[in-house]
Amino acid sequence: MPELPEVEVVRRGLEQWVVGRTIAGVSVYNPRSVRRHTAGGADFGDRLRGLTVTAVRRRGKYLWLPLDTGDAVLAHLGMSGQLLVQPPDRPDEKHLRVRIVFTGPGGAGGADRELRFVDQRTFGHLMVVPGGAELPAPIAHIAPDPFESAFDPDAFAAALRRRRTGLKRALLDQSLISGVGNIYADEALWLSRQHWARATETLTAAETAGVLDSVRTVMSAALREGGTSFDSLYVNVNGESGYFDRSLRVYGRRDEPCVRCGTPIRRDVFMNRSSFSCPTCQPVPEGARL
């Protein structure tokens, strides 16, 4: 379940392995994985052949590879996507969707590698965005993430006051703040002692600042640990699992004692997904949007 820290781990790995490499060929094994590339899988490959990757960028949970033409390959891992850098003779993964092969030997240590997009549930996707090197048009509506200098805390606070919705729903809205998913939303809410249904327009400036601070804190911690995973779905760029679940304070800990006060953690269903919280540290506020 890649959120910002996991995607950043992938970005760093790709930066090491694919920057400077020239694309020799592309194979698309499942058209659904390039469904947002409306011209289709053949066109996806045709547009990439011969181009050189110049960088690896990220905003929130989106990644993109700027190319020497000014175009870019845009990627989203969805629920279960992985971008693996593998030796070409490594057997194909069961859910291999797209393979990108580079010209000649190269990469770190001179070892040859190819880039594989592996995605069990196919919620992720790749697409070529003409002129997308700086900021791909399809993600222009995504807000900066809280680690970007472009992120504006005052604008975020103002947006929360304008909204008539619950705090967790707002944290998951990528047009307000990007990179936060279900897991780190719960962790940040617990750390800042806020309930997920808190009406956003009632938040004080100090409370909003506290929530933002908690978002950065839990994501920084996850990044230091190399990302979160509960199973083999999330694997970093070299195929190594990034386990971090033991550091989670509330997520997935239903009925376990809150590490702050001992009260059993509660699980609520919200937006058709699980929300974990401490009933004592995060009481249901007045005017809650349940």
Added chain:
DNA sequence: CCGCGTACCTGATAGC
């Protein structure tokens, strides 16, 4: 424009 519900997808697991 805004808030909110739902479709999309596969595999693991639980229950009968």
Added chain:
DNA sequence: TGCTATCAGGTACGCG
């Protein structure tokens, strides 16, 4: 044993 139901959840889209 084998079937069905449920759960996992990020994003786009459509409805009111």
